[in-house]
Amino acid sequence: MNTQQTKVWDIFIRVFHWSLVATFAIAYLTEDDFTTLHVYTGYSIITLIILRLIWGLVGTRHARFNDFVVSPKNVIRYLKDVIQFRAKRYIGHNPAGGAMVLALLASLSMTVLFGMLVYGSAEFSGPFSFLGDSVGNSMADAFGEVHEFFANFTLLLIFLHVVGVAVASLQHKENLVRSMFTGYKKTDNMINHNNET
Numbered sequence: 001m002n003t004q005q006t007k008v009w010d011i012f013i014r015v016f017h018w019s020l021v022a023t024f025a026i027a028y029l030t031e032d033d034f035t036t037l038h039v040y041t042g043y044s045i046i047t048l049i050i051l052r053l054i055w056g057l058v059g060t061r062h063a064r065f066n067d068f069v070v071s072p073k074n075v076i077r078y079l080k081d082v083i084q085f086r087a088k089r090y091i092g093h094n095p096a097g098g099a100m101v102l103a104l105l106a107s108l109s110m111t112v113l114f115g116m117l118v119y120g121s122a123e124f125s126g127p128f129s130f131l132g133d134s135v136g137n138s139m140a141d142a143f144g145e146v147h148e149f150f151a152n153f154t155l156l157l158i159f160l161h162v163v164g165v166a167v168a169s170l171q172h173k174e175n176l177v178r179s180m181f182t183g184y185k186k187t188d189n190m191i192n193h194n195n196e197t
């Protein structure tokens with residue numbers, strides 16, 4: 001048996017991932033009663049996302065967007081392969097995982113953006129505090145609705161993300177969660193997007 005390991009997730013990706021999990025959980029649980037903590041975890045989330053976007057351009061090989069962002073056609077083809085239990089094993093994010101990374105980052109960004117708009121228009125605080133004087137209560141309520149929608153939509157994406165991680169781990173008999181802690185994956189049967197036919 002080949003037990004050779006290769007480094008896939010650098011330290012930035014691992015710290016980013018588990019910090020995002022923690023900050024999202026805190027933000028979700030503090031929405032009603034702990035406004036200051038809720039707001040500061042929101043700022044932490046958007047800071048993490050901005051750093052991740054930069055790392056997606058200049059970071060290590062499997063952290064880069066050009067390593068895992070593929071066309072929707074390839075994502076659908078990959079999902080069909082998953083259903084038929086013949087999906088290839090990828091060393092970085094697989095095509096569906098890559099699409100999910102983008103969806104999670106986008107949905108989290110929208111959640112934080114609309115959170116800051118609510119905070120500015122209803123509480124006259126934060127980067128959009130200038131909105132307080134110019135928008136009415138109905139607009140602040142609308143921002144609140146959109147903020148809540150994206151928070152719940154993100155939760156749905158997280159559920160699908162965790163299911164996807166579990167399915168890929170089972171199909172390829174590997175522990176992807178452990179890899180997100182250690183940074184390493186086994187090198188047998190692996191393919192990179194660049195090697196795709």
Ligand code: HEM
Pocket residue numbers: 013016017020021024052063092093094097101104105158161162165176177178179180
């Ligand atoms: C406890 C639940 C979670 C587990 C077990 C988990 C596990 C994982 C694993 C194993 C990967 C790597 C997938 C691969 O090998 O391609 C990953 C990636 C990722 N996960 Fe999670 N995850 C969890 C929760 C979350 C949450 C709550 C978020 C967002 C708030 C999230 C966002 C992401 C993102 C953005 C990536 C891509 C990492 C990167 O390339 O920067 N995950 N997750």
